[in-house]
Amino acid sequence: MQADIVFTGGTVRTGAAEGPVLDALAVTGGRISALGAQALAARGSGTAVVDLQGGALLPAFGDGHVHPVMGGLGLLGVPVRECTSVEGIVEAVRRWAEEHPEAEWITGDGFDAWLAPGGRFDARLLDAAVPDRPVVLRTMDHHTAWVNTEALRRAGFTAATADPDGGEIVRREGSTEPLGTLREFGAVLPVLGLVPQPSHQAHVDALRETAARFAAAGVTWVQDAWVEPHHADVWITAATSGPGLPVRADLGFFLGPEHWREQLPRLAAERERVEGAAPGLLTAHTVKFFADGVIESGTAALLEPYTDCPHSHGIANWTPAELAQAVTAVDALGFQPHIHALGDGGVRTALDAIEAVARANGPRDRRPVIAHAQLIDPADLPRFAALGVIANLQPLWAQPDRLMTDLILPRIGPERGTRQYQIAALLASGAHIAFGSDWPVTDHEPLRGIATAVTRQTPDGIPEGGWLPQERIDTATALAAYSTGCAYQAFEEKSWGVLRPGMRADLVHLAADPVETAPRDLAHLPVLGTWLAGRRTHGSGTPVPLSAGGL
Structure with missing residues (x-):
């Protein structure tokens, strides 16, 4: 069969566990149809040929924790x-x-x-x-x-x-x-709550601008990790009108401790409405919780007091019993819990809640997510794998920048300071890892996060050898956390995240092979093209965003 597109003239890294490296890939009907010699043989008179120009084609990136609507509005x-x-x-x-x-x-x-x-x-x-x-x-x-x-x-x-x-x-x-x-x-x-809200159209425009930025960074799927009630309409409008969107998204409905029980029917109805309005482009199977705050402001929940404030353990947003009840309730409705937890106390509370869910609701493939997991007590680290918890980590945070040196380390002291962002340790324990940016908190470009995960250094190369170097990971592993890791978080590992026949053609074209690129240069590696289901959303040529139903 003649292919719609053949990519050649560079390296094709499939991202599969066996790690094959090939020289061509073919796309037909929005899906990968052939690799290597078979892809080259699929060229015909109507085939569009994309010259990789000596660069590399890889699975497109996901972002497992981001705030597209809020971040877009913040630009105004x-x-x-x-x-x-x-x-x-x-x-x-x-x-x-x-x-x-x-x-x-x-x-x-x-x-x-x-x-x-x-x-x-x-x-x-x-x-x-x-x-x-x-x-x-x-x-x-x-x-x-x-x-x-x-x-x-x-x-x-x-x-x-x-x-x-x-x-x-x-x-x-x-x-x-x-x-x-x-x-x-x-x-x-x-x-x-007193600030006048921008119009619905301003929300939509902000989301479209954000989505274009992510497409330009090689991203084709995002987890919106804080969806307020009116945000669902913003996503639906952006996905089903005008040029559509250049990314797929899962919406994570925010659930706070006040009146949470009364919110459950609304969440279930909103899930049905979102997925019915934009099938194949939007899902809404996540509920977002905040277990605690952040260490730099002294509000993350710690098991032991803050070093600079011996009477404070931070702020727990939920009691342990109430969080367990709420997470159990949303799990019973088929939602995936996504829990913000940075302090070791917040992480333990989140893990305890997830363990309670398994006891109450029985076994199933639920894939709960704990986002950030900045500080983990040694006794809790193996619980991620044991409970099937996905650790969604922000690799760009794993560096000794001024946030770390001026605010975080003085608050938690040297011993706890050595237990931050344990990416390698979690992987070694058998836990699933997915990466995200938490944009607009930090930069949205996955390649910057990959560079930091590999080097554990600031952009200036500090410190030599990396900060907590035992937690460094290699480039291929970091790439996988942004692709297969996010696909697994999305329950879509059979659809995207690796390049093999039958998978969606969600692709990113980089100017050079990242595995062969010096780690410190990864952050500046140009993204030359992005494709969502075989349609270009970034790069030379006319970008063609997908509207709902176009998959």
């Missing part, structure tokens, strides 16, 4: 992501406010949490730039907000306001007056 406000100082942020806020006198609220997203000592940001600095309108800026991890006095006033946060459940209103030294730093969702969401 003050451009603080590239600011390198508190003064730079204040100036950007002042300038943006002057250019947008019509904006009732001034918002921004993604600045570095270490720019102020101890991650403590003062409202008075923002007051000097914008005294008469509320300002709310979120750090890169989205677990901390910096607000001005007007925002505090509108939220009703005063010296007499107690810390809300699941949050902290940071106070001035020696006082109960709010400083201007809010930590965790219990304190941040009351402020964000």
Whole structure:
């Protein structure tokens, strides 16, 4: 049979366990139809030939934990992501406010949490730039907000306001007056709830821009790891109208500890609606939980107290019993639980909940996910494999950057500091690994994450030999975590993630073979093309995003 497309002129890495390396691949009807000599023999007069130009063709990447809608909307406000100082942020806020006198609220997203000592940001600095309108800026991890006095006033946060459940209103030294730093969702969401929401079309446009960025990075599938009720309509509109989307997605519905039981019927109905509206392009089989916060703000749940705050174990968003009940309930509805847990206390609570699910609901192929798993107690590490838990890790975090050296390590001390992001140890234990970016928290490009997983170094090559070098993995293993690992997380390992006949032609063309590329150069390896089910979504030629039903 004549192929629709034949890729030749470079290296084809199938990504299969046996690791064959070939020189050609054929696509017919959106699926891989032949490899090697058989692919070359499938060329005909109507076949489009793609010259790999000496580069490499691989399985396209997935992203097992990302926030496409929220991240896209974050691009609309003050451009603080590239600011390198508190003064730079204040100036950007002042300038943006002057250019947008019509904006009732001034918002921004993604600045570095270490720019102020101890991650403590003062409202008075923002007051000097914008005294008469509320300002709310979120750090890169989205677990901390910096607000001005007007925002505090509108939220009703005063010296007499107690810390809300699941949050902290940071106070001035020696006082109960709010400083201007809010930590965790219990304190941040009351402020964000006052901000006027962009229109539905603005949401759709933001998602489309985000999806195009992911396609340009070689990604064809994403796990939206925090879907609010109105986000489902955003995904459906983007998938079924206009140019469609260049990525597939699974939607992870957020479930918080308040009134969670009442939310269960809605989640089941939304799953049916999403998957009925965009079959083959959108799924909705995930429910997202937050077990704890983040270590840098002292809100991740720890088994032992924080080194710099001996009376604090962090913030647990759920009681262990309640989390176990909620995870058991969503599992009974056929959902895949996806639990954010960074501290070793949060990880243990998540594992205990998953273990309770297996006791209550019996065995099945449920593939629960614990996202981030930054700090794991030695007694809990083998439980990932034993309970069938997928560790969804963000490899770009496994480096001694300023977030690590200035905020995290001082909070947990040297012994716990050596137990972070145990990628190699989890793999050696038999656990399933999938990689994700957590964008917009950190960069969305898988090749940057792969470079860090292999080197455990900063972009400047620090430290020599890598940070916690025993946790380094090789390039092929890191590539697999972004392809077969994500496909397994998506319950779609029989459809994509490796290159073999019958699999979907989700492909990425890199300028060079990554396995033969020096590890430090991986982050800068150009992505020359991306294909979703055989249709180009990035690179030379006219991109052809897929609409629902076009698979």
